[in-house]
Amino acid sequence: MVKTFGKVEVLKTVNQEVRAGEFFTLLGPSGCGKTTLLRIIAGLEIPTSGNVILGTDDITSLPANKRHVNMVFQSYALFPHLSIYENIAFGLRSRKINPDDIKRRVEEGIEMLGLGAMRDRMPDQLSGGQKQRVSLARALVNEPDILLLDEPMSALDAKLRAQVQEDLRRLQRKLGTTFIMVTHDQDEALVCSDRIAVMNEGQIVQCGTPEEVYDYPCNKFVAEFLGAANMIKAKRGTGGVETDIGFFHLDKMPDWSEGLITIRPEWIKIRETEPEQNGVLATVEDSVYRGTNYDLFLKPGNLRVRTSAYKHFRTGDKIWLELTAADLVALGE
Amino acid sequence: MKNKQILWRGEMTTKATLFRKGLAFLSGGISWLLIFLILPGLLFVGVSFATRGDHGELLWKFTIENYERLMGFSLFGWTPDYLIILWRSVEVAFVTTLVSVILSYPLSFFIASRPAKSRYVWLTLVIVPFWTNMVIRTYAWFYLLSPELPLAKLAIALGFIPEGTPLYPNAIAVYLGMVSVFLPFVTLPLYSSVEKLDWSLVEAAQDLYSSKFRVFRQAILPQTAPGLSVGIILTFVPAMGTFVVPDLLGGAKYMLVGNLIQQQFGSSRDWPFGAAVSLGLMILTMISLQIYSRKGKEIEIL
Numbered sequence: 001m002v003k004t005f006g007k008v009e010v011l012k013t014v015n016q017e018v019r020a021g022e023f024f025t026l027l028g029p030s031g032c033g034k035t036t037l038l039r040i041i042a043g044l045e046i047p048t049s050g051n052v053i054l055g056t057d058d059i060t061s062l063p064a065n066k067r068h069v070n071m072v073f074q075s076y077a078l079f080p081h082l083s084i085y086e087n088i089a090f091g092l093r094s095r096k097i098n099p100d101d102i103k104r105r106v107e108e109g110i111e112m113l114g115l116g117a118m119r120d121r122m123p124d125q126l127s128g129g130q131k132q133r134v135s136l137a138r139a140l141v142n143e144p145d146i147l148l149l150d151e152p153m154s155a156l157d158a159k160l161r162a163q164v165q166e167d168l169r170r171l172q173r174k175l176g177t178t179f180i181m182v183t184h185d186q187d188e189a190l191v192c193s194d195r196i197a198v199m200n201e202g203q204i205v206q207c208g209t210p211e212e213v214y215d216y217p218c219n220k221f222v223a224e225f226l227g228a229a230n231m232i233k234a235k236r237g238t239g240g241v242e243t244d245i246g247f248f249h250l251d252k253m254p255d256w257s258e259g260l261i262t263i264r265p266e267w268i269k270i271r272e273t274e275p276e277q278n279g280v281l282a283t284v285e286d287s288v289y290r291g292t293n294y295d296l297f298l299k300p301g302n303l304r305v306r307t308s309a310y311k312h313f314r315t316g317d318k319i320w321l322e323l324t325a326a327d328l329v330a331l332g333e
Numbered sequence: 334m335k336n337k338q339i340l341w342r343g344e345m346t347t348k349a350t351l352f353r354k355g356l357a358f359l360s361g362g363i364s365w366l367l368i369f370l371i372l373p374g375l376l377f378v379g380v381s382f383a384t385r386g387d388h389g390e391l392l393w394k395f396t397i398e399n400y401e402r403l404m405g406f407s408l409f410g411w412t413p414d415y416l417i418i419l420w421r422s423v424e425v426a427f428v429t430t431l432v433s434v435i436l437s438y439p440l441s442f443f444i445a446s447r448p449a450k451s452r453y454v455w456l457t458l459v460i461v462p463f464w465t466n467m468v469i470r471t472y473a474w475f476y477l478l479s480p481e482l483p484l485a486k487l488a489i490a491l492g493f494i495p496e497g498t499p500l501y502p503n504a505i506a507v508y509l510g511m512v513s514v515f516l517p518f519v520t521l522p523l524y525s526s527v528e529k530l531d532w533s534l535v536e537a538a539q540d541l542y543s544s545k546f547r548v549f550r551q552a553i554l555p556q557t558a559p560g561l562s563v564g565i566i567l568t569f570v571p572a573m574g575t576f577v578v579p580d581l582l583g584g585a586k587y588m589l590v591g592n593l594i595q596q597q598f599g600s601s602r603d604w605p606f607g608a609a610v611s612l613g614l615m616i617l618t619m620i621s622l623q624i625y626s627r628k629g630k631e632i633e634i635l
Contacts, residue, residue: 044536064539065548077537081555090551091541138541 010036011047012202018146019195020055023172023179027189028199029225034182037199038148041180043067054145065094070139071148074155076131078123084134085110085119091142109137112171128155132164140175149181153188165191186226190214198222219332220260229262230303234330241330245301248278248323254330265295266306267327275322284317381608389602399609415593415610419617422590425579426572426621429511433519433568434561436512441524456524459517471510471581475499478506502584510578515571519564526560565625573618590614 011033018024026034039045041052043064051060059067070091078087088109092102110116113133123131132152139147152168153161169192172179183189189196190210197207198221206218217223220231232248234241236257240249248261271279282298289309296305296313298321305321313319336347384394405411444455462470478485478500485500500506530553538552554561576591583589590610597607 042536042540044539064536065542065544069540071537071540073533073537075531075533077531077533079534079537079551079555082551090538090543094538094542094544094547142541 010202011040014050014202014204016197016204016207018178018180020178021176022194023169023181023192025181025183025189025193025196026199027183027186027196027225029184032199033202034184034199035150038071038150038180038182041146042069042071042148044071068142068144069146069148070142070144071150072132072135072139072152074150074152076123076135076155078131078134078138080123082123083119084115084121084123084126087123087134088115088138088141090138095142105141109141112140113137128157129160129164132156136171140177144177146178146180149179151183152181153183153185161185161188168192190226198225200225216329217262217331220262223262223329223331228265228304228306230265230268230301232261232263232301234259234261240325243301245280245303246278248328249325250328250330251325252330255332256330259333260331261328262331263323263328264306265304266293267324268303268305269322269324270305270307270311271320271322274320278323278325278328280321280323282319282321284313284315284319286315287313377608378612380605381612383605385603385605389604391604396605399606400613402606403609403613418588418593419590419613421588422573422614423617423621425507425511425589426569428508429515429572430519430565430568432508432512433516434523434565436516437519437523437564440516440520441527444524445527445530456521459520462513463517467514467577468581470514471578474506474510474513474582475501478509501582502587504583504587506582507579507587510582511572511575514575514578515568518567518571519561522560522563522567523557524560526557530556566622569621569625570618573621574614 014033014037026037028034036045040047043059043062043066047060051058053059054067054069079090082090085106089102089106092105097105110119113136115130115133115137118126118130118134123134126134132155136152149168153164156164165188168179168181172192179192181188181192193210195207195209196213197204198213199205200221206213206222208216213222214226217226217229223229223231232243232245234243234248234254236242236254236259237247239253240247241254241261243261250261254261269275274281280301280303282300282303284296285299286297288295288297291309293309294307294311294313296307297303298305298319303321307313336349338345338347339351340346341351380391381399382395382397384392384396384398386392401407403415405413405416440459444452444459447455476482480486480489480497480499485494485498488494488500489496489498494500534552534556535548538548543551574591574594576589576595579587579589580592580595590613594607594610594614597603597610601607
């Protein structure tokens with residue numbers, strides 16, 4: 001599927017399958033085309049070429065109001081002149097469902113998201129978190145085939161966000177509805193998703209479970225976008241790679257002769273003595289306390305290591321590091 | 334208690350000082366309204382109960398004859414002539430407003446969807462007619478509706494009017510003139526609402542299975558209501574009292590209350606009756622606005 005706006009190609013070739021009942025996340029920096037992709041699924045944009053297939057039906061040319069897909073908007077987009085109850089009932093009323101069913105389903109929605117006390121209030125009397133729940137209820141009472149979430153937590157504060165991440169995940173598991181979420185926040189993606197598609201410049205760069213994309217990033221972009229990563233320039237040798245800070249054995253050999261290898265800061269092990277394999281003697285340049293841990297910045301190689309909060313090092317301390325062969329990942333292009 | 338210190342917008346003051354200051358600021362406006370609106374208004378009410386002398390002069394003799402005449406009662410029995418004129422005025426104002434609103438919606442959306450630069454060109458095109466005198470603009474319709482031009486030719490070909498006649502004076506010509514005069518009064522305030530429209534609400538309505546009508550009703554109308562309201566009032570009120578357009582394009586048979594008033598203060602030299610008609614118009618306008626604000630609220634709630 002391709003989408004262009006004027007001369008700008010927002011989406012290059014995207015070919016992705018989302019499984020029924022999974023929590024699928026499109027993760028990427030702003031401007032990577034993830035929201036455009038979501039809007040194409042919702043029917044709010046038409047792709048320049050390509051198709052949107054839902055189940056076995058081609059819904060590419062089906063207008064938004066005929067698609068059994070509902071969206072939670074980034075700004076929530078609650079109707080300001082309607083009460084919370086009427087907002088939630090909106091989609092059901094559009095479809096002219098019989099009043100008894102509307103009442104039952106809206107009540108279920110109110111119950112499910114704990115909005116009982118708010119049913120008669122107006123949207124401008126609600127906090128951000130409450131508005132978000134109304135927006136969720138408004139979409140879910142329609143029992144859509146797919147629920148789309150456009151940066152659903154961007155307007156919430158950090159503490160509430162963590163709570164909502166868990167709530168969303170639990171809600172999705174309970175309902176079994178397919179959720180497709182767009183976010184630029186890696187925590188959100190890792191916590192909620194069954195699978196994550198990392199997007200950059202209009203393309204899906206890597207797709208897999210949170211463990212797969214975090215533990216085995218396919219290239220530099222994915223490695224750096226999802227959490228912190230040490231980047232080490234390397235040349236291919238026998239059974240490992242040659243770098244400026246020594247030779248490292250790898251479990252999985254790269255297919256390039258020159259490239260990058262990476263290791264997460266929390267996977268580097270600190271040793272009292274020189275390890276048998278993949279050892280580096282490093283000097284502490286700086287030590288930053290982060291509550292749960294210390295981040296050490298080391299020379300040579302600009303290595304970054306995450307230690308526990310109990311291990312304190314001073315600038316100038318010399319330590320042995322072990323970069324285990326299993327934790328070192330050779331990155332592709 | 335009066336001299337108790339209070340904090341008002343970061344300033345320590347007393348209620349009495351605040352009151353004096355406020356009054357001082359308002360005094361200019363209040364005296365302007367008093368001298369140029371309230372006093373003449375009261376005088377006007379007085380005149381409407383006075384009597385016309387034989388030569389058109391004003392006699393301060395109390396009578397309710399002017400109002401009786403307006404209601405259609407005279408020495409020769411009851412005729413609804415004046416009531417018809419009043420009703421026709423309401424009708425013309427209503428239809429003019431309605432047509433202007435119907436035309437303004439697509440126009441406002443069209444302008445709002447232009448790129449920022451050319452938007453101002455389009456807006457200027459809407460405003461340009463204001464720069465020309467209304468009488469001249471109305472005369473322009475004489476040319477546009479003249480027998481030599483396609484509009485009248487079409488009407489002749491279809492057999493609506495005889496060969497060689499223009500498309501005026503008649504009701505359609507009046508509406509053409511009225512709408513062209515009042516369209517900007519609706520378009521400009523409506524455009525200011527349309528420009529600020531939150532499109533995510535429109536998309537939410539579409540996403541929630543709404544028909545096109547329901548999208549308009551629930552997502553666009555409530556958001557554009559403020560501009561629409563201003564436009565309706567700005568059009569309806571002056572349209573009720575207008576007299577240039579119906580006078581020129583409607584002919585002698587198509588009299589509106591504006592023409593009636595103008596006639597009383599002009600050629601008929603009957604100020605008391607003119608004042609009575611004017612007050613009748615004012616009351617009718619107020620009743621219309623009252624109905625509008627009630628109905629308007631109902632629509633909001635719906």
